[in-house]
Amino acid sequence: MTSTAPPTLEMVAAAAGVSRATVSRVVNGSPKVSPHVVDAVNKAIVRLNYVPNRAARTLASRQAMAIALLIPEDIGRFYSDPYFASVVKGITQRLEPTDYVLNLLVSSSDPRHKTRRYLGGGTVDGALVVSHHAGDRDLIVLSDIVPTVFGGDPTTMLGLRERYYVDVDNVGGAQQATRHLIRLGRRRIGTVTGAMDMHAAAHRLTGWRQVMAEAGLDDSAVAHGDFTGYGGAAAMRELLARRPDLDAVFVANDLMARGALITLGAAGRRVPTDVAVVGFDDSFAATNEPPALTTVRQAADEMGWAMADMLLDLLADRNPQSRTRILPTTLVLRETA
């Protein structure tokens, strides 16, 4: 903890024998300063161990150089899902080489108040919203306060003007998974869905349905899960009870796929010999333990990266290529299908 007050621009100016303005120019890399002066100033900066004061800078330039990361109220889920962690990872990676910093903002029970106050205070230049749930209406409002990029399509809600967002191709991923299962010769294919109040779950189910229909297969073996391992195990039991002859299952995320695997093992089914299993996410859960899951990779970190990238464009008044960006999903073949 520093005891003496930190050096100011003024002190550096005095030490270098120039004006404050000049030091400011040097600090900000202005091209029109004589090399000689630049040198003198830099020496003084180093000698005094000078670091610009952020608040003063923000106040004068009206730029906070900070971005808010808004997290849904449902804290528990956010932290327990490796998917979110990867998104955050991607965001921080994109921001790393920039001067922007990330402010973690867990939208409280009263987002209207604290969050709005925060964003309104000029504390941040923009916001990133990571939320899967439909119904986080409050968050939508925020995009009227500062430039905002959403993770996941927020336009499924009504009354929305154009919003910026990045999403992954959930439908396409589910299609690939299902087609793969069919290619494998499976015909009695079921699916375990995610929590249906999240658009990702709905889209994945849609993809599965489309391919099943195309192939003229029975698409009635649907059981609803909740994106947790236990939920996946329970849904799998339900599926097995209804269709004991099932030879494949597309599970809407890896966590549930793990649970499904356990149910299958307990029921004496060999994977993938008897029943092939494909998960979704290619998260940590897919490869942390054997058997390694065949799954649909949605590059969550890329999503975070793309979100930050889009926001950066917005903040630089550089218009992003487009308001939305859909990232591809790819099937990753491993041991379960």
Add this chain to the structure above:
Amino acid sequence: MTSTAPPTLEMVAAAAGVSRATVSRVVNGSPKVSPHVVDAVNKAIVRLNYVPNRAARTLASRQAMAIALLIPEDIGRFYSDPYFASVVKGITQRLEPTDYVLNLLVSSSDPRHKTRRYLGGGTVDGALVVSHHAGDRDLIVLSDIVPTVFGGDPTTMLGLRERYYVDVDNVGGAQQATRHLIRLGRRRIGTVTGAMDMHAAAHRLTGWRQVMAEAGLDDSAVAHGDFTGYGGAAAMRELLARRPDLDAVFVANDLMARGALITLGAAGRRVPTDVAVVGFDDSFAATNEPPALTTVRQAADEMGWAMADMLLDLLADRNPQSRTRILPTTLVLRETA
């Protein structure tokens, strides 16, 4: 995005027919303002939808009302470990009711530069460091810049002055787990350690050793893991090869315990009938899928909470009870032992 400039204190003052100072007092809840005036000011604030400018406030008060969360360079590990997620959760929960905000700072490859610059710029009032690895020396330096609280004992490194930190009782937890196994009648007890460059792994091994020695049991069945599921599975195989008659195993974290369970299943051992298994962490992995793990709970979120709490004390010039705080660990009995 607002197009018109946001209202200032000055504008509120004008609207309410009082001075700037008075508005400031009202905003900051000063007691010596007549109720009548308070009312008028608040009305004006609401009417203008006024939100104080953070930068101006910070500049004038020399308080950033922000806390940095420093994350180790090894990004991947941080994000894939549910333990860290819980710590962050605890931190945000403690900070929720305060006016402090959290700044996520992933210490880059060159922490000396960007991080120091950041902390030095008066951007934050204090810092929280979450790191398990020994050797993050650079981070230690930071505690000379701003008040800092560490998660995990940083004093194992040399040349350290007094530091503030919160840790969990790893030794005690391992002891409880091992004693439980003995109480169960198990005598041929092995252990799978974590990555030995982390002090938590070392402490857990120590706890196991102590109890084994006390009980006069053979403590040679030690296999080293790396805190991942695959590592745990491999270590378990090694243990089984060396000691086929093993009747219990203490695994240094839940992720590895999951892997160990798979190895045991493949080897035809029933859990807990043939081999009892106790994990560590009580993380997400312990209960996400069956069987639910008997494990040692280290309340990671409490750790985050305690870290933030200690820092808050520091920032309020309230001296914390003590410079260090060791949180208890408790054995959670479930299905595997």
Add this chain to the structure above:
DNA sequence: TTGTAAGCGTTATCAA
């Protein structure tokens, strides 16, 4: 109880 006025450390606008 309220107001005046002097900062807080930068950036930005002019001149020079």
Add this chain to the structure above:
DNA sequence: TTGATAACGCTTACAA
């Protein structure tokens, strides 16, 4: 290329 000199929006003695 450099230097005065205003802002920027708020807090905080110090007066009244």
